[in-house]
Amino acid sequence: MEKGTSAFETWLREIQEEVAKRELPDALRTVAEEILKRYGTRIWFAEILGKRWSYITGCGGEDPLPLRQIPLTSRFGLVAEKWECIPPLEGEAILAFLREFLAQTGTSSAKSEG
C-alpha cells in the first residue's frame, strides 16, 4: 500500500519533534537523512549568498543528476536530486515546515558541518 496521508503526518510530526531538539546544522541533517530514508530523494541545504549557494549539510550524492534548487527563505535554500519522487502534497508540506523552522531559527549566518 502507498504511504497514506496519516502516515506522512505522523512521520513529519516526529521529524518536527526531533528537529526542535537540535541546533541548526544538525537539525537540517536530520531532515535530509529522513527524506532520503523515506523517499530515496537526496537533498542538501545551502546558505544563499548572492550567486553562491554555500553548503551547510545534507545527503548530497556523488552522481550527476538534474537538480532542483528551492529557496526556502532569503537566506537558505534546498537542493534536491529526484525531488519528483516525493508526492507533490507531501513535498509542499515538507517545504512549509522547513520554511517555518528556518524563519524561526535560521536568521543568522549558518556554519557548515565539518
Next chain:
Amino acid sequence: MLTRDVPRNVREWMQSIIREEEINRYLVNGRDFINDEEIEELLRKYRNPEPQRVRDIIAKSLALERLEPEETATLLNVEDEELWEEIFQAAGEVKRKVYGDRIVTFAPLYCSNFCVNNCLYCGFRRDNHLQQRRRLTIEEVRREAEALVSMGHKRLIMVYGEHPLSDVDYIARTIQTVYETKVGNGEIRRVNVNAAPMDIARLRVLKEVGIGTFQVFQETYHHETYRKVHPEGTLKAHYRWRLYALHRAQEAGIDDVAIGALFGLYDWKFEVMGLLYHTIDLERHFGGVGPHTISFPRLEPAINTPFVQETQYKVSDRDFKRLVAVIRLSVPYTGMIITAREPAHIRREVIPVGCTQTDASTRIGIGAYSDRYTEQDLKRQQFQIGDPRSLDEVVRELAEMGYITSFCTADYRCGRTGKYFMGIAKKGKIHHFCMPNAILTFKEYLIDYASPETRSVGERLIEQKFAELDEALKPLVREYLERIERGERDLRI
C-alpha cells in the same frame, strides 16, 4: 554588510588590521605549522631515493591519496630522468582521474594598485615611485566587467593591493558590481578574490557578497626569507597573520580557500613542502577540507624591481615542470592554477602534468580591459605577463590539445562547496560533474563568442568528449546541448 568608519589615515587603518588572538589559537606550543628545520631535514634525509620507493609513492597518488611530507620529499629528490617521466605521466593521469580533460578558464581583474606594503619583489610596493597608482571607480569596475563578459568570461579573480582605499567595503562593492553586470547572454557567474589577509569580521563581509574562492599566497614559507623580503613595520611582515589567513576564512564561513607560493624567493623544493604542510594543517582543522586550489606563480620582472634579477632562487623551466607534477601527486584532489605569467610554450608543456585552471586574455594593468590597450604597461602592472593571447586563441589551442575549456561555475551555485565538494573530489568523482558541465558551458561559449575557426575545432572536440561520457548521462547532456542551441543558457548538472 558591516559598516566601518573610514580610517582617518593609513597608519590608524594599519593598526586595526592584525588580531593576534585570531592567530594564537592555532599555534602549537607557540609554533606555527611550518618547521623549517624539519623540512630541510626531510629534504636531506630522502636524497637519492630507490626507484621502487618512488614508484610506490606514485601508486599511492594514483589511488588518489594525499601524500605525507616524507613522500613528497622523496619525489622532490628524484634525479633520474626516466623516473621523472614516470612522475609526469602519473601526474597527468591523476588529473584526468579527478577532473577529466577539462581546463577551467578565468580572467584576472586588478582593481587597485595602492599598497601599504613594501615587498622587495613586487611592482606595487609602496616605495616604487615609478608605479602609477590608480583605484578603479565603481563605474570603471562595471566597464571592466562588461569588457570581460563580452569576451565570454564567466569567472574572474579580482585582485586588490592592501590599502585603506581598497579595504573590505570597497572590495565588496566591486564584487557586487561585477555580479550585477550583464551583457547579452553573458554575465560573470563566479568571482574569486585575491586580497590581503583579513580578520574574521572582515572576511564575513566577503562571505556575504558570495565570493567563490578566497586566495592568499604565502609567497614564501621559509621564515627567514619571508622576513628579508617583507620589510619590518609593514603589515605583510607578519608571517603568521598571513599563514593563518585561510584558517580565518574558514572560520568566517568561506569554505573554498586557495593557497600558493611565489616561486623564486627561496628553494623551490622547500616551497612545495610548505604548500603540503599548509594543506595538511587546513585538512586537520576543517574536517578534511584542504585547499580548493594551489597556485605556483614564478617571479616575473616588474618595473623598478631589481630584486627579481638578483634572486639566486629563480626556478628553471625544467624544475618548474617538476614542481607542478609533484604538487599534483602530493595533493591529488586540489585544483591547480597556471597563469599567464608563463609564456605559451611553458603552458603547453606544463598543463598536461596536472593543471586544472588557467587564465586567458589576461591584462593586469589597472583599467586595462576597458582601455583596450594591447601593449603591456609596466607602470601600472604588478609584474610582466608571459602570455597575453586572447581567450579565443587560448580556447582554440586547448581544444587542439584535447582539452575542453570549461566555464562551469555549477558547484558553487548549487551548494557543492567546501566539505561536500572536497568529499567528491577526494574520491575522484568530481569529473562526473565537471565533464558534462564543461561540455555544456563550452557549447555556450562556442555559440556566443568563438571565432568560426575555434568553433569548428570546438564542436569536433565536444562530440569526441560527449562520446566518452557515461552512457547514462548522454541523453540528458544531449538534451541540454540541443536546448543551448535553441537559445537556452546556464543549463547545468
